[in-house]
Amino acid sequence: MDRRKSLLLVDDEDSTLEMLAANLSAQFDIRLALTGESALAACEEALPDLLILDVDMPGLSGYDACRALKALYPDLPIVFHSAKTSIEERLLGYAAGGDDYLPKPFDPSELSTKIGLQLSRVDRAREMSGQLDEAMNAVMSTADMVGEAGVALSFQRALNNCHSYDAVAEALFESLQAYGYDGCLQLRGRRDTVSRNSKTQCSALELSLLEHVEQATGSERIRSLGPHTGFAYGSVTLFVRDLPMDRSALDAAAADKAGRALDNIALLVEAMTSRLIALDNEMTSQELAEIRQLIQITRRALTDIADSNHRLQTAVRSQFEELQHQFEESFIHLGLTSPQEDHINLLITENRDRLLGVLKEGQANEDFLGRVIRKLGTFI
Known part of the structure; x- marks a missing residue:
């Protein structure tokens, strides 16, 4: 009425x-x-x-x-x-x-x-x-959302230029500050673990908070920590200060802002998780390329060694044959008996065969290394 x-x-x-x-x-x-x-x-x-x-x-x-x-x-x-x-x-x-x-x-x-x-x-x-007033509130809310969407888009673009875990962390903290929040972060990649806040390495207390977020029971990836919120997304753990999941005590505008912030930050963390996977894949590809290059270098080195060893064996055999021929020609002038000549020829032959045997052992090692290199090549 x-x-x-x-x-x-x-x-x-x-x-x-x-x-x-x-x-x-x-x-x-x-x-x-x-x-x-x-x-x-x-x-x-x-x-x-x-x-x-x-x-x-x-x-x-x-x-x-x-x-x-x-x-x-x-x-x-x-x-x-x-x-x-x-x-x-x-x-x-x-x-x-x-x-x-x-x-x-x-x-x-x-x-x-x-x-x-x-x-x-x-x-x-x-x-x-x-x-x-309602229209102005709607306009302001829309402007806020447009601005928040711009932060998310800028973060996506920045991630494409991040080639290290620290660079990814820096990009996230810049976006958090654009939303008006701060906190601490841990990234766990294949090569390294990075734990830091917006300025420096995490303190012992911050590390304990991140560990609590990571070990909290339940399947939810976004976890309430009183007036704060934790995000646990596999390789990424994030603690955001003064961002409550329970918004019952907030006025309508603050509750709406906090709700949008939760959604937006969750999107940032998902994008960051994908970038970490891409970075690990890039690192793996780089390592495989380095291994392939090393195998190629080793193959060329083994080929060179085998050629050198073959030339050395031929030279050794030729030198011993020449030495034996010279001794046989000298036997006439030395006046050696037949047993003595046979003994000298035996010594020359034994030493020749012993040296050639050593060279053949080197050849066996080369063959083994060659088989190892070929086997490694099947895995990359």
């Missing part, structure tokens, strides 16, 4: 106030005042929905009272009631801040019409003001 509107009637003549009240009391709650000063006091006590104000009054005139009231209550509708109806008087009323002018003696239907128009105008203004 709509509340009855209240009117304050101000006039220094009791008879005028009685006639006004008689015409209006059926529709409105009526209060009366005999002077401009008492009208100000009555408004201070309880502001009416509309004020009907006489112009000529002892003490504070109607125009002066209007100026004083409008300075305090600019939205209060004021209808002047006066026998002075010239255009000059109406301009004075307008300059004082009045909203309408009712001549004396009043016509009841005109009185009701003017009051109704002013009250409707105020109601429409209030309704439009509320709609404007």
